[in-house]
Amino acid sequence: MLSSVKNQIQYYADTISTVTGLDVEVVDTSLVRIAGTGTYAAGVGTNIKQAGNLLKTTLKGSEPLFIENPRKNPICEGCQTKSRCKELLSICAPISDGNTTYGAIELICFSPDARERVITQRDVYTNFLLLLANSIADRVREKQELQDIQGLLDVMSEVVNMNDKGTLIFNAQEKVVYNNQRAQEILERTTRSQFENFTVAPTGITFSGQDEYLVEQEDRQQFVIGKKLNLTAATSSFSSVFVFDTLQSAVSHTQQGIDDDTSLNHIIGSSPLVYTLKEQIRATATTNSSVLITGESGTGKELVARAIHATSDRAGAPFIAINCGAIPDTLLESELFGYVGGAFTGALRQGQIGKFELAEGGVLFLDEISSMPLYLQVKLLRVLQERTITRLGATRPISVDIRIIAATNDNIQDLMQHNTFRPDLYYRLNVFPIQTPPLRNRMDDLTLLINHFITKYSSLFGKKPITLPASVMNKMRKYSWPGNIRELENAIEYLVNIAEENGKINEHALYDGFLYSQETVQPSAPASSTRPVIPLKELEKQAINRALELFGNTTQGKRQAASSLGISLATLYRKLDQ
Structure with a gap:
């Protein structure tokens, strides 16, 4: 440890030797000479074990040694250089901070005059040497502390860099x-x-x-x-x-551990339609073009969107989904673009980051894109063209690097004819069209899907895998599945819930409407032969008129009316034109 401050110790030694006329020698605990003056200067850096009896003894104790006749002192017995020693007096002191001994320092007289002077002022020289030894010990400890701190900082720096x-x-x-x-x-x-x-x-x-x-x-x-x-x-x-x-990394961290089932392997099926669907997904992975996914409700449009994200070079970046039909028009804009504090009445004081920015580097999935109001369609078109957005209440544009995937179960062609969807936005989104097939067109996959959902929900509920009776399987094969895969999944979840401990299904426990199909219902006899029969067209017209009276004749009112009637907005417009 003394070697870390050897230059400072040598300076002390030279100064003391010049002022006092005495020689100085300093060694560490291994008896390696750290500093020296006069005849000891040449041996700096060498080991003096053979000639260091006095210093050896000093290192073992805690008190200074005052040796008036070095060669005659018992400590010098056995010293291999005793015959050549010319020292007339020696004062040695340990360099210690009270807990750790770092070495020893020695003052040496070679002239009788110097010897007499030191003897007459013994206490002065001894105390001086102790103070000097303590000072050196303090410097060593401070140096060690600085080295420890620097070492800690170096370690912390490595840790921070690994972060x-x-x-x-x-x-x-x-x-x-x-x-x-x-x-x-x-x-x-x-x-x-x-x-x-x-x-x-x-x-x-x-x-x-x-x-x-x-x-x-x-x-x-x-x-x-x-x-x-x-x-x-x-x-x-x-x-x-x-x-x-980055915001992108922060979003990715919040998504870790969720939405793991997003690869192509989790699109269940081996039918030709599913094979074609997977080939289309693979084809989109090599581009950043917009994708428009169409298909009936429950056919897995979001699963397809996530598979596109998972197979593309944006897989490590965020996947942000928003349902345009589930958010009121007045809030949808702020959800997409974000806003600064106080941008509008009811806005959070601190503002909010929008979905466009949260999807930076990744994919923004716009579900039910057909529900987006026209004024927002214009803003979305601008984002697709310029790749910049501006938060509500702000003036500075922000560049965004995102891929847009949109989905709808409406007929956008009909919506464009009724001027509720912009053709220019449609062309921008429909660069890569993908259609998800309904379950009734891919019944070859039914058994695979049933087994998949049985495994999923049996494991989820901690139950034995169920066995479906032949009658239930036949009913499933004949059923038209208007709710598609979502309806099938719900049906299997229900069956797993009601299954007995042995995994069997009690058919008598099924509720009356289980897999109810309109096609199999037989018309019942009229309650009275005198009751007039109202044509279906008239009943339909009355229902539409009542819905419009209730919700209004605005675009939003028509959208709510269509929802309450169980039809799409495009279908409602078509029926109004008839």
Whole structure:
């Protein structure tokens, strides 16, 4: 340890020798000479075990030694260099901090005059040597502490660099004094001049318990998510620590562990229609073009969208889904584009990040796209064309790198004829069209799907796998499945729930409407032969008129009327034209 401050010790030795006329020798605990003057200067760095009896004894004790006649002192017995020794007096002291001994220091007289002077002032020289030894011990301990701190900082630096988040440390002047590799990667496009003359300011928006910050340098800007911690220690030369990540990474972390069943292998089926569907999905994986998925309700349109995401080069980035038909028109815009605080009545004070930004680098899935109001269709078209969005209440556009996948169970051609869906948006979305087949057209897959859902729900409920009676299987094969795979899954979940402990199904326990098919219902006899028969067309017209009276004749009213009647908006328009 003494070697870490050997230059300072040598300086002490030279100064003391010049002032006192005495020679100085310093050794470590291994008796390696660390510093020396006069005849001892030439041997610095060598081991003196054969000639260091006095120093050996000093290292073993805690008190100084004052040796007036070195060669005659019992300590010197057995010294291999005793015959050549010319020392006339020696004072030795251990270099120790009270807990650890680091070495020893020795003052040596070679002249009778110097010897007499030291003897007459024995206490002065002894105390001086003790103070010097203690001072050296303090320097060694401080040096060791600094080395320990530096070592800890080095380890912490390695840990921070291994962390998957960016880290910036600011000094009292708000200048960056430390940045890790991840910070450089995240802000590479924004802070091109090595973290100088740039600002980091909170926007007031939070996401998943973290704050959003705007990083700006000259005309470049970037939003990141993280936390900035102010350091309050009075002795610290650092003012704050900023730990952050991209919004894309933050969203991906929140999605870990969910939606695992998204690959092509989880699209169950081996029929030609499913084979074609999977081939279409594979084809979309190599492009970033928009996809429009059409098909009846319950055919797995979102599963197809997730499979497209999972097989593409955006698989590691977020998949953000939003149902355009489940959110009121007045809120859908803010959900998609986000907003700054106070942008509109009822807005959160801190603002909100929109789905376009949350999907950065990944996929935004717009389910029930046909329900999107016309004014939002215009804004979506602009996003697809310019790849920028502007938060509500803000003025600065934000670049977005996303892929749009949309889905609908409506006939968009009919909607375009009734001017409720923009043709230009349709052409932008329909670059890569995919249609999900209804279950009734792929009945070859029925057994595979049934077995899949039996395994799923038996495991989920901790029950023995069920065995379906032949009569139930026959009924399933003849059923038209208007609700498609979603209806089949619900039916299997129901059967697993009512199954007995041995896995058998009691057919008498099935509810009356189980797999009820309109096609198999026989018309019942009229209650009275005198009751007039109302044509179905008239009944349908009355139902439509009542629905419009209830919900109104606006676009939104018609959408609600269609929903209450159990038909699509396009079908409602078609019937109104008849």
